[in-house]
Amino acid sequence: MSKKKDLNVGIVGYGFMGRTHSNAYLQAPRFFDVAYRPVLKAACARNADRVKGFAENWGYQSAETDWRALVARKDIDLIDIASPNDTHAEIAIAAAKAGKMVLCEKPLGRTAEEAKAMVDAVEKAKVPNMVWYNYRRVPAVVLLKKLLDEDRFGRIFHYRSQFLQDWTISQDLPQGGEGLWRLDSAVAGSGVTGDLLAHNVDMALWLNGPITEISAMTETFVKQRKHNLTGQVEPVKIDDASAFLCRFQNGSLALFEATRYARGHKALFTLEINGERASAAWDLHDLHRLNYFDHGDEGQLRGWKSVHITDGDHPYMKNWWVPGLQIGYEHTFIHQIADFLVALDGNRTAAPTFRDGLATDYVTDAVLKSAKTKKWEAVPAA
Amino acid sequence: MSKKKDLNVGIVGYGFMGRTHSNAYLQAPRFFDVAYRPVLKAACARNADRVKGFAENWGYQSAETDWRALVARKDIDLIDIASPNDTHAEIAIAAAKAGKMVLCEKPLGRTAEEAKAMVDAVEKAKVPNMVWYNYRRVPAVVLLKKLLDEDRFGRIFHYRSQFLQDWTISQDLPQGGEGLWRLDSAVAGSGVTGDLLAHNVDMALWLNGPITEISAMTETFVKQRKHNLTGQVEPVKIDDASAFLCRFQNGSLALFEATRYARGHKALFTLEINGERASAAWDLHDLHRLNYFDHGDEGQLRGWKSVHITDGDHPYMKNWWVPGLQIGYEHTFIHQIADFLVALDGNRTAAPTFRDGLATDYVTDAVLKSAKTKKWEAVPAA
Amino acid sequence: MSKKKDLNVGIVGYGFMGRTHSNAYLQAPRFFDVAYRPVLKAACARNADRVKGFAENWGYQSAETDWRALVARKDIDLIDIASPNDTHAEIAIAAAKAGKMVLCEKPLGRTAEEAKAMVDAVEKAKVPNMVWYNYRRVPAVVLLKKLLDEDRFGRIFHYRSQFLQDWTISQDLPQGGEGLWRLDSAVAGSGVTGDLLAHNVDMALWLNGPITEISAMTETFVKQRKHNLTGQVEPVKIDDASAFLCRFQNGSLALFEATRYARGHKALFTLEINGERASAAWDLHDLHRLNYFDHGDEGQLRGWKSVHITDGDHPYMKNWWVPGLQIGYEHTFIHQIADFLVALDGNRTAAPTFRDGLATDYVTDAVLKSAKTKKWEAVPAA
């Protein structure tokens, strides 16, 4: 591999996403032929002890407790926002103004309005920007995208996608607090719509094009939970479940559903697409398998093929092990940053950009609106 | 087994359903301990040659070409309507007036209005009546119903059900004619909504209770097809795909979808139900498997169990073979008529009755209406 | 369908196999275009009451309690032996001498020696003869045979086959008696080797050709069981598990295993074959699925296809329902008798003949011998 240039990274947040991103920065240059090597300059979070421990573990050279200080540092090229949703807009806009590249965890904003301001900021500043919709980098999904781009499916009739979890069924779970801010609407913006459904939507827009109109319903099954800040039992304002019917611009029909109340499912992100000549299905619980049906196959032998996406000619896989040997969840982040570094070297942009993130926020906003109005709602173009 | 009483059957229709019903009449008394033995008195259809051949093959003692003559016969106890949808109401009402027991293929009517008249007729005449929603008699589904009745699931959060086929994608398929009347709206009433979705709905109402409101969309992908009667290319009036969001009276949310444009699926009737304490899933392509998740299982060993419903203590199965050996599609009809015969002997009614069939028609009517109005529509109680 | 000729059947045995055969005689002419209609003339078994009940249920015109009387009847064309293994040879030889067609449950003899005498008898008498290795008529397996015959697999490297059950693990199960004669070596001849492994072997010989040499092991896990005749606890003489390595004449290597001690498996008959250009796998628990791997597929999309063998162009399936709708276990018997009737009309023989059954007995004899000698044993040609 060639000599690599330094790319100085400052990260905000040391939680779950802080770990996946940090790991990605370290692993990408070892497994992919990228022109840049991320240098972990600084980690930033409010809790000084914790951020110091985090920095030591991952090899960040320094720790900060104020993101404004981080953004102000001259020795940092890229700000990575891995903190809760309510911090995304403010940090991203400041970082853009400071001329930093900006990577941001999904969803981009708590609302499309927030997201729009973020897009404006990075586009005005002309800084590279990307949203961490990591599942676009699952090798099986990348192969599916390629098959669609080659027009192997013909006219698309149907798309469907779910994200099923079951971890908030217990009424004893508080809203807010460490690891639980996703239940606090002030921090998270919404419930499963922004947290889970946003993944379904981002991938669908990428694979199947724009959504034009939506009819949605949401539900909050547990109406009251103790709030971690007040210590009081308070109304729950997030959506526990969210589902919608829609039409895509290409004429296909779709159903989407996300919930944290589907007993027995941990992180069952699924998708299926049915075209005139082919169909495909994938799910996150067996992420290395692409299920593919080709109507062009000989009639008596038509069936769904389970393709084990672990070969050297499968996307990203020649950089890992040998056929039959799997990769896991964190590899999607490694792939995404590797793509970002390759694009950077070529003065290109790696998707999904902030503008792509805004497109998803328009859809999730329409979902939440339709659930309230009980009407079909149109989706604006991003 | 005990000595059996005769039950004299006259059937209308010799198509696909004529075969499944006839087979059921013959097989039921051999495999189940029922008090009645169906005697195949007469088969009726307009084409004299064909109905004669049909009668010979299945052992019907006579053939008729006018259903009115059949209904008028004194030697017949039960009229079984296995002919296309546009004949159901007229024949059923006449048969009820003649004091016959009436069995009718699904959907009961082309519209709820038709179905309501049929319900009124059989209830006024006080004759035993049943609709052939055969999938209620899949052993795996019957076991699921039992588990639900035992309250093993707790509060229900989600229900979802699909019926996916791909056989009408070709534009060359005509509407109407032998085996194709399901594409002719005048005969069928609707497209997949009455043909496929009705199965999903009947089973859902049985398993999960009443549906209260619906938001639906339908689509006709192929807009014009040659009509077999006129020989002309004419607008297609049936729905090729139909999907809806809904709420059940028990507070659960649901998504339903039926289509004949899901490439790669033959007759993929699926259902899944998620409760607080358990979840279950089933599909018709592997009909003898019930997938069951029990949250009460030991934490580290929780998972989806694939239960092969072929044991002697599974519904209906002690009457068939030994554990591990499957039954097939036609057995659901055999079970249904066996249940009917047992109920008859006890002066009880076997479900689904015509009134149950009406409940489904109210839902499918609401689906078609909502797809037009683009509004949420309420579902009347049957 | 054309007018059918009568074929007068006399059956011996009213147990599990008496039921599957009787059902097959009744169903075959209704679903298949065969020249003969089996007429159920007489059922025979020692218990007069039971055989009378059996005859009534299935429509046999008469009942016999002595198989010699049955064989002597002039009004019977075909003797079907569905009784325990220790009766096969004597009845078959007598029936052949009487000029009857002879069908016999598997295994043909308790030993190859018995089977050889049976072959000699039917071949000397020149009577049609067939062994009920029913699994050769599973549509998925028939399709596999066709694919092999078309040389789609190239050179065969590997074959493997299992038959896993778990129903005799309990030590409380007696040996011998109703439904349990398979545990009594005097009646059954052997344990799983003749009962289960014989199915694996018959199918392997049919699909992959002759086996040349064998190294085997057997085991009796429960050493003593109460015997139903003596009421005493006696040594168990059957094999509870049986496994062997072998080489086929075509150069491929194979592993076979049958057991009644594989907890969790009901009747898991599996097979897999690996060739240079293709591989296939099948199992009885999901009998309508053929799993097929074609190395000729485009590299990035190679995978195992699950083909749902329920289409009109799949073997036997156009005679049943529509795509996606399954058939079950008993249909394999219906297919076999349908094939027999078609062959009969063409003066041809339907396989597997008694000579084919002998070939399997040579293999199972070699298995039992090798397990004792602890040496590789050669398999004679049938």
Place this chain on the structure above:
Amino acid sequence: MSKKKDLNVGIVGYGFMGRTHSNAYLQAPRFFDVAYRPVLKAACARNADRVKGFAENWGYQSAETDWRALVARKDIDLIDIASPNDTHAEIAIAAAKAGKMVLCEKPLGRTAEEAKAMVDAVEKAKVPNMVWYNYRRVPAVVLLKKLLDEDRFGRIFHYRSQFLQDWTISQDLPQGGEGLWRLDSAVAGSGVTGDLLAHNVDMALWLNGPITEISAMTETFVKQRKHNLTGQVEPVKIDDASAFLCRFQNGSLALFEATRYARGHKALFTLEINGERASAAWDLHDLHRLNYFDHGDEGQLRGWKSVHITDGDHPYMKNWWVPGLQIGYEHTFIHQIADFLVALDGNRTAAPTFRDGLATDYVTDAVLKSAKTKKWEAVPAA
């Protein structure tokens, strides 16, 4: 996490295993609370350019081209042998003599004789030692081991295990050379027996105890291949396929099979174990799934559970992501070195030790011997 002590590592070999081990050294201290942090002091291989590139990529502080020089270095605590099989014994013995800890890729020796000398060396030198049978650290397998240790299975009746690949079917593949030394018997020692079957055996001995006797067969399907060193077509001396029957000390029967000629399988390492009260199955293609059957389950709901081993209470998994999110192949090496480091801190030994590796070599030697003698062969105790 606590402050970590340095552990200075020198590695021999930069191939596939050089990468997996190097990755493990870097990742283990970031994800696991271990007392030691491996310091990558030196990488060693004959090709100076390549080893330099390898060292740079992984962060080794220096490169060596002579393993003797590496072993002689005072600044190295641990020698890790990731080079081809023919180098294992010499390096390991020298390293032990030099007082280094020794980790060695599997199989330990090309023969049990080699392995025995290695065991003697490390035991005499009293240095920590471990063989990289990485699959023992798949979380699903670790859970299975725990379930077995808790005696949930009762008496074990059956064990079976396969390792199926298809990558050497082409006759054009040479023997020997980069990435192909596994086909050169001088370097590899044997073919699939030492390469693949050794994994099956190591895991079986760990899970199910000692094997007492074996009957085996091997085959070389492609008899001649071009040799990379001579450029000549030469006889192939390795085994392409290897299979054996055996008995375990606990009375269970087993079948093992490994091959590189099973078209359609990439790295399908499977295992199944059947006990009186429970059964379990696992395979490497879906490594995070443990399939478990518990006979203690309620009768009507008994079935095989697919447990997605990704929860916090599953082995190793709390150190990774959240429920539902998978890990991959390389994590097994990370787990193994993490266990080694924890054991080191406690002055304990992490298995499998060299003595465990010898036990596997005794079995594979017996397999090769039995395949030649065509007799059952006893397996010595390690």
